[in-house]
Amino acid sequence: MVRRAIPGHGWWVAAPNLLNQTVVRREALRRWLLVGAATAVAAGTPVALRAIPTRVRDIPPDQLFQLVRGSARQPYQGFALSTGTAGLPALPQLTSVSRLLSGQTQLRAWYAAPDRWRVDTLNEGDEHGLYAGPDGQQTLWDYGANQITEVTGTAPVRLPRAADLVPPDLGRRLLGDARPPTDRLTALPAKRIASISAPGLRVTPSDPQSTLGRVDLWADPATGLPLQVEVAAKGVPTPVLSTRFLDLARTAPDPAVLVPPPVRTGVGFTVTNAPDLGGALSNLGLGQLPHRLAGRCRTGGTALTGAGQYGTGFASFVVLAVPRNTGFDMMRTMLHAGGVALDLPRGDAVLLATGLLSVMGVDSHAVRRTYLLAGLVGGDLLHQAGTDLDAFWAGRPA
Amino acid sequence: MIRTEIVKLLVRPRTWITVLLLCLLPFVVAIFLATTNLAPPPGEGPAFLSAVLRDGTLYPAAALAMVVPVFLPVSVAVLAGDSVAGEATGGTLRYLLVRPVGRTRLLVAKLVSVLVFVLLAIAAVIVTSYLTGRALLGGGQPAAVALPGGTTSLSGTPLTPTDLFLRTLASIGYATVCMLAVAAIALFLSTLTDSALGAALGALAVLVASELLATLDAASSVQPYLPTRYWLAWIDFFRQPIFWRDIDRGLAVSGVYIGLLLLASWANFMTRDITA
Numbered sequence: 001m002v003r004r005a006i007p008g009h010g011w012w013v014a015a016p017n018l019l020n021q022t023v024v025r026r027e028a029l030r031r032w033l034l035v036g037a038a039t040a041v042a043a044g045t046p047v048a049l050r051a052i053p054t055r056v057r058d059i060p061p062d063q064l065f066q067l068v069r070g071s072a073r074q075p076y077q078g079f080a081l082s083t084g085t086a087g088l089p090a091l092p093q094l095t096s097v098s099r100l101l102s103g104q105t106q107l108r109a110w111y112a113a114p115d116r117w118r119v120d121t122l123n124e125g126d127e128h129g130l131y132a133g134p135d136g137q138q139t140l141w142d143y144g145a146n147q148i149t150e151v152t153g154t155a156p157v158r159l160p161r162a163a164d165l166v167p168p169d170l171g172r173r174l175l176g177d178a179r180p181p182t183d184r185l186t187a188l189p190a191k192r193i194a195s196i197s198a199p200g201l202r203v204t205p206s207d208p209q210s211t212l213g214r215v216d217l218w219a220d221p222a223t224g225l226p227l228q229v230e231v232a233a234k235g236v237p238t239p240v241l242s243t244r245f246l247d248l249a250r251t252a253p254d255p256a257v258l259v260p261p262p263v264r265t266g267v268g269f270t271v272t273n274a275p276d277l278g279g280a281l282s283n284l285g286l287g288q289l290p291h292r293l294a295g296r297c298r299t300g301g302t303a304l305t306g307a308g309q310y311g312t313g314f315a316s317f318v319v320l321a322v323p324r325n326t327g328f329d330m331m332r333t334m335l336h337a338g339g340v341a342l343d344l345p346r347g348d349a350v351l352l353a354t355g356l357l358s359v360m361g362v363d364s365h366a367v368r369r370t371y372l373l374a375g376l377v378g379g380d381l382l383h384q385a386g387t388d389l390d391a392f393w394a395g396r397p398a
Numbered sequence: 399m400i401r402t403e404i405v406k407l408l409v410r411p412r413t414w415i416t417v418l419l420l421c422l423l424p425f426v427v428a429i430f431l432a433t434t435n436l437a438p439p440p441g442e443g444p445a446f447l448s449a450v451l452r453d454g455t456l457y458p459a460a461a462l463a464m465v466v467p468v469f470l471p472v473s474v475a476v477l478a479g480d481s482v483a484g485e486a487t488g489g490t491l492r493y494l495l496v497r498p499v500g501r502t503r504l505l506v507a508k509l510v511s512v513l514v515f516v517l518l519a520i521a522a523v524i525v526t527s528y529l530t531g532r533a534l535l536g537g538g539q540p541a542a543v544a545l546p547g548g549t550t551s552l553s554g555t556p557l558t559p560t561d562l563f564l565r566t567l568a569s570i571g572y573a574t575v576c577m578l579a580v581a582a583i584a585l586f587l588s589t590l591t592d593s594a595l596g597a598a599l600g601a602l603a604v605l606v607a608s609e610l611l612a613t614l615d616a617a618s619s620v621q622p623y624l625p626t627r628y629w630l631a632w633i634d635f636f637r638q639p640i641f642w643r644d645i646d647r648g649l650a651v652s653g654v655y656i657g658l659l660l661l662a663s664w665a666n667f668m669t670r671d672i673t674a
Binding site for chain 1: 439668
């Protein structure tokens with residue numbers, strides 16, 4: 001109990017620490033208010049920055065389409081994150097491909113010109129680099145394998161790789177497959193991506209055989225550089241594949257960054273001639289592929305015997321011969337991942353449809369060869385292609 | 399006051415036992431690697447561990463990757479959790495404050511002693527793992543015919559010994575800031591309770607929850623603000639060019655946690671009733 005005189009009143013207060021505690025409480029309140037204010041500023045700053053409205057001039061969709069397609073000469077350097085939710089199982093020998101569509105990929109890109117660029121794929125404590133040189137030479141760096149691989153010449157056919165997921169590359173590639181006005185172009189609300197207000201564009205494929213529902217793309221209005229690309233299957237609201245820049249500078253990179261790691265003692269080094277890959281496939285005795293499958297003409301890799309592309313635009317698919325043991329492993333993995341076993345007249349097949357991507361393994365008993373078919377097409381079309389392939393080999397010598 | 403706290407830290411046997419245990423793990427791992435010649439494949443196990451068999455000079459970085467995710471934060475949480483609550487539990491906090499020492503000063507002294515512990519622990523891990531790496535795993539590649547050899551960065555370019563030293567030093571600095579954020583969480587909880595164990599466990603609960611949310615796709619909107627989100631960003635010092643994005647964000651996030659939680663610790667401790 002504390003007794004205090006109140007000035008001017010002349011009497012004692014017999015309240016327990018009343019005035020004293022009030023001062024203490026007021027001090028405490030002031031301190032906690034300071035903590036609250038600092039917390040509010042810290043928590044509110046990112047929210048406020050995100051809420052800044054985008055200011056961008058309207059660009060008609062067809063104009064933005066052309067702008068994007070003509071942006072290949074725009075240099076840039078940045079960091080992009082790609083997220084795939086295709087749910088594709090890790091297929092033997094194709095793990096790196098299935099990982100691109102079923103996980104996150106961190107990409108660091110430096111781009112000076114179409115023939116001078118570098119893309120690094122970052123992982124925790126690991127890194128893969130791909131360097132493109134002016135003479136068509138490409139250099140691969142694999143930290144885990146401690147290996148430098150030089151690839152000279154242009155491969156007639158290749159598997160998808162992480163560098164394909166950098167927004168400008170994926171955006172231009174997808175728009176290259178679009179056929180407006182058959183494929184519908186519509187404008188999307190602008191977004192702020194890597195601190196750039198970017199107008200959006202939606203491409204809706206018209207081919208009923210394609211599983212691709214839409215391609216959404218946001219690009220820099222000044223240069224047409226794609227900043228974010230989303231790919232969604234038909235009837236699915238969420239994208240199956242999304243790639244966007246988190247940081248971007250629209251400037252040319254330092255030339256020193258584009259120089260591949262030097263070859264030196266203690267680091268593995270190999271040279272591969274890309275056209276030889278096609279020759280190697282031919283030498284495997286894989287046999288010619290038919291000119292048509294499922295009603296689609298062969299359009300890519302026509303000089304090759306073991307691989308080919310069929311159809312054009314968004315509804316195309318690829319056929320790739322694989323070693324039989326690998327093929328069996330792939331088909332088994334696909335079955336475990338929910339694939340459907342199919343009986344062909346002279347072979348077996350497993351079809352795995354993930355909504356956007358369909359993959360099919362076909363083993364022809366007639367010629368004892370195994371093929372992998374894949375594309376952004378429906379399972380029915382791929383099933384038909386597998387049946388045609390099986391029929392093509394019927395009666396041919398193994 | 400600060401000197402007293404540092405001396406108290408250094409004369410406590412448990413400080414040195416903790417440091418010893420932190421150094422022991424990389425030492426044991428190095429023995430296994432050296433005797434079996436079997437490193438985990440890239441992408442599996444702690445960062446850089448896949449590369450140490452061909453270059454032992456990278457072992458300090460691998461050792462840092464071993465202790466930073468779990469062992470170092472646990473020891474920091476225990477130490478910082480004990481800093482104020484431990485005095486209360488032992489009944490010494492009241493006597494400590496009888497001295498002409500401000501509570502703010504006491505808090506700062508406690509934080510500085512945790513900082514000294516973190517630096518001491520990381521330095522001990524780095525030095526012992528460097529010696530272990532050189533002795534058991536080899537000292538890197540010999541000089542090349544055309545180009546000088548040396549440690550290979552994650553991007554494939556060679557790092558000179560000076561480069562490697564500076565980048566390791568930068569990694570230590572970064573890891574120290576991250577651990578200070580852990581210390582700030584534990585110190586704040588330590589001002590809330592008289593139980594040192596409760597404060598340490600509370601801090602660990604925060605870290606475990608953060609690690610869990612960091613792996614959850616559904617929590618992607620909050621992931622950039624989690625205290626553990628950028629803990630391993632020091633690895634980016636070993637890329638060429640250095641990848642500053644996550645390092646910058648890690649420093650900023652840790653800085654905010656340190657600032658806010660120290661402010662909260664101060665706000666609470668200044669008016670707290672000292673009963674023990």
